[in-house]
Amino acid sequence: MRVGVLGGGQLARMLALEGVPLGHSFTILEPGTDPPAAALGSVVAAAYDDPDGLRRVAEASDVVTYEFENVPARSAAYLASRLPALPPPVALEVAQDRLAEKTMFRELGIATPEFHPIDGPGDIEPAIAATGLPAVIKTRTLGYDGKGQAVVRTTEEAAAAAERLGAEPVANGSGRYGAVYGLIAEAFVHFERELSVLAVAGRDGSRAFYPLTENHHREGILRTSYAPAPRLNGALQAAGERLAGLVLDRLGYVGVLAIELFEAEGRLLANEIAPRVHNSGHWTLDGASTSQFENHIRAVTGMPLAPPRVAGPSAMVNLIGEVPDVNALAAIPGAHIHLYHKTPRPGRKLGHVNVTGDCEEAVMETVERVWALLPGAGELTRATAW
Amino acid sequence: MRVGVLGGGQLARMLALEGVPLGHSFTILEPGTDPPAAALGSVVAAAYDDPDGLRRVAEASDVVTYEFENVPARSAAYLASRLPALPPPVALEVAQDRLAEKTMFRELGIATPEFHPIDGPGDIEPAIAATGLPAVIKTRTLGYDGKGQAVVRTTEEAAAAAERLGAEPVANGSGRYGAVYGLIAEAFVHFERELSVLAVAGRDGSRAFYPLTENHHREGILRTSYAPAPRLNGALQAAGERLAGLVLDRLGYVGVLAIELFEAEGRLLANEIAPRVHNSGHWTLDGASTSQFENHIRAVTGMPLAPPRVAGPSAMVNLIGEVPDVNALAAIPGAHIHLYHKTPRPGRKLGHVNVTGDCEEAVMETVERVWALLPGAGELTRATAW
Numbered sequence: 001m002r003v004g005v006l007g008g009g010q011l012a013r014m015l016a017l018e019g020v021p022l023g024h025s026f027t028i029l030e031p032g033t034d035p036p037a038a039a040l041g042s043v044v045a046a047a048y049d050d051p052d053g054l055r056r057v058a059e060a061s062d063v064v065t066y067e068f069e070n071v072p073a074r075s076a077a078y079l080a081s082r083l084p085a086l087p088p089p090v091a092l093e094v095a096q097d098r099l100a101e102k103t104m105f106r107e108l109g110i111a112t113p114e115f116h117p118i119d120g121p122g123d124i125e126p127a128i129a130a131t132g133l134p135a136v137i138k139t140r141t142l143g144y145d146g147k148g149q150a151v152v153r154t155t156e157e158a159a160a161a162a163e164r165l166g167a168e169p170v171a172n173g174s175g176r177y178g179a180v181y182g183l184i185a186e187a188f189v190h191f192e193r194e195l196s197v198l199a200v201a202g203r204d205g206s207r208a209f210y211p212l213t214e215n216h217h218r219e220g221i222l223r224t225s226y227a228p229a230p231r232l233n234g235a236l237q238a239a240g241e242r243l244a245g246l247v248l249d250r251l252g253y254v255g256v257l258a259i260e261l262f263e264a265e266g267r268l269l270a271n272e273i274a275p276r277v278h279n280s281g282h283w284t285l286d287g288a289s290t291s292q293f294e295n296h297i298r299a300v301t302g303m304p305l306a307p308p309r310v311a312g313p314s315a316m317v318n319l320i321g322e323v324p325d326v327n328a329l330a331a332i333p334g335a336h337i338h339l340y341h342k343t344p345r346p347g348r349k350l351g352h353v354n355v356t357g358d359c360e361e362a363v364m365e366t367v368e369r370v371w372a373l374l375p376g377a378g379e380l381t382r383a384t385a386w
Numbered sequence: 387m388r389v390g391v392l393g394g395g396q397l398a399r400m401l402a403l404e405g406v407p408l409g410h411s412f413t414i415l416e417p418g419t420d421p422p423a424a425a426l427g428s429v430v431a432a433a434y435d436d437p438d439g440l441r442r443v444a445e446a447s448d449v450v451t452y453e454f455e456n457v458p459a460r461s462a463a464y465l466a467s468r469l470p471a472l473p474p475p476v477a478l479e480v481a482q483d484r485l486a487e488k489t490m491f492r493e494l495g496i497a498t499p500e501f502h503p504i505d506g507p508g509d510i511e512p513a514i515a516a517t518g519l520p521a522v523i524k525t526r527t528l529g530y531d532g533k534g535q536a537v538v539r540t541t542e543e544a545a546a547a548a549e550r551l552g553a554e555p556v557a558n559g560s561g562r563y564g565a566v567y568g569l570i571a572e573a574f575v576h577f578e579r580e581l582s583v584l585a586v587a588g589r590d591g592s593r594a595f596y597p598l599t600e601n602h603h604r605e606g607i608l609r610t611s612y613a614p615a616p617r618l619n620g621a622l623q624a625a626g627e628r629l630a631g632l633v634l635d636r637l638g639y640v641g642v643l644a645i646e647l648f649e650a651e652g653r654l655l656a657n658e659i660a661p662r663v664h665n666s667g668h669w670t671l672d673g674a675s676t677s678q679f680e681n682h683i684r685a686v687t688g689m690p691l692a693p694p695r696v697a698g699p700s701a702m703v704n705l706i707g708e709v710p711d712v713n714a715l716a717a718i719p720g721a722h723i724h725l726y727h728k729t730p731r732p733g734r735k736l737g738h739v740n741v742t743g744d745c746e747e748a749v750m751e752t753v754e755r756v757w758a759l760l761p762g763a764g765e766l767t768r769a770t771a772w
Contacts, residue, residue, distance in 0.1 A: 013406075017407065020425060025425060289722075289742060290722075302713075304716045306719070309720075326408070326409060327690060330408075330684060330689045330690045330692065331690040337407065337408055337409075339408065
């Protein structure tokens, strides 16, 4: 099948690497030059809202999908009017707006940090009353990797942060929400750890789930994942699958969906969704019988899903800002290298290393060996129980 | 690193699929149109002996390798004079000539079926005296998938077969060996099973080996592989690694080398070498921690090898002549699909399905489910002890 992908970054690259053996071919819409996915398909070089570019992708594809959630709503609507566009555009809409996302969780009965919209200065007090302090003020749209948010400890700090963040064009979207600020306040959660659940839904309504993953961020950027999450038991896995299933149902979802979770006082709180393959699922390339990328492609092309078998523990280490000596990485037994063909830049994800091994201790030791090669990576945050 | 590959078939396709995540890029020399590897690199469309094509590949590459052994000797020599050409051309020379191959085995003290050259009619009697009857008369060059050979049961049949096969241009190579016929007679071995050993040698002299694989052919074409080979024990594996090691030494080898073996009366007899990734190693894409394709690319690019971990049993089923319903294949748990983007034609390898599972019985059952979908595949030859 001919698959169109909006975005030509590392996610598109890995989708194509996993989709080509299934017999599919790929057309990539990407405004940048020499994108990571370029070696693996035809590239349509155009902006994501360029009508001619969108038309060319539609004509070259039997189905279209996305490697990121911030596809312009009109582009998604146009594509969906021409051919199957999966996941469905409604999933993009929800994922693009933190308020819509949190509201969906609440309506579905999924626990989430307390939240309140901040549309203007008058909302500061009710918002803080709802969330308590400290709180996190965030732009409703386009925040990623810790950008577009601030932790506040007093109502005054909240007001100042709202004024600053609300002035950013990405926040108010030129009055997109009929609001001055276009912000959301969220309770600051003292969580024990961050987890994610990776679900996949087929066109035929079938479902598959990967084991919950434990994720460690620094400066808002994912650094390491450990899977299956340490101390994962049947009840925790079932809780993750249950809430993911509710979201899949609500959105009429097809494809891979990631939901970031906080584990706090024995409860799972949903933080946000990613309607796409997700960095916290990169370990599945080496740690599961079928990767998230292959299952996403299976899903959107209408193939049966492959319920993943996970035989042992694995981990993922992101390569951020700089790629260490590749041969030194390659010399580490159990380290699997995935480079993205990207120009180094501080804070940029340039690749990742998956680690597999016979037991959790062996995986953790290998992660330490990989980490030791990363220039300026700071201290490794270890899995909570390995 | 920029890797050139002579040949753009499925082996080049899988080399590129496994090499791209390591950060490498690929240039393919291929005379045919729209070859399997085309989606994964730049294609130089030219014959394997075209000087301009070879020059363009050399200029576009830091190292060059091959997906088949019948690279013209002059092409290999030209490339090796310009850049690292690995495996070394001597390996191609030996693999191109059954007599040189068998002679090498004998010189290395590696057991092999009895053999004798047949350069002309006068060699029939001494050849049959050496091999006994029945015997197999083969062209020294270019035979594959059972082509260019005949089983003979009498001296008269041998003479007739030699006359017929010796008249083929591929056999006498226009007097390539200063011979009329350019044939070899080999003893017909009543083997218990066919095995193969897959070895890989790094540029730094390091070595790694995959578990021996049991292979089942029909009409000269590989149909199924089972790995690790049923009843594989330490002694058998060591015997396979020992003989492969001798060949690696002799050839100053770098890359993946496959040796096809007969197991007969508790002994291993070497049949032939393939100086490249090999169909009997395709299971490693899903059944080993690192595939033969990745290790070949690691080897020729000078990266450290990744000694493969093999956690459980797996199998490989070739898709010959026709691709069955892909969604039916994809619905089989534990079946991993690898299609080659080739036009169907009788006897042509169009893809393969790897099978993984928790135990040998489960793998064998899944192989049966895959096999049942193959149109006109005939009877499945099961693993000897699963």
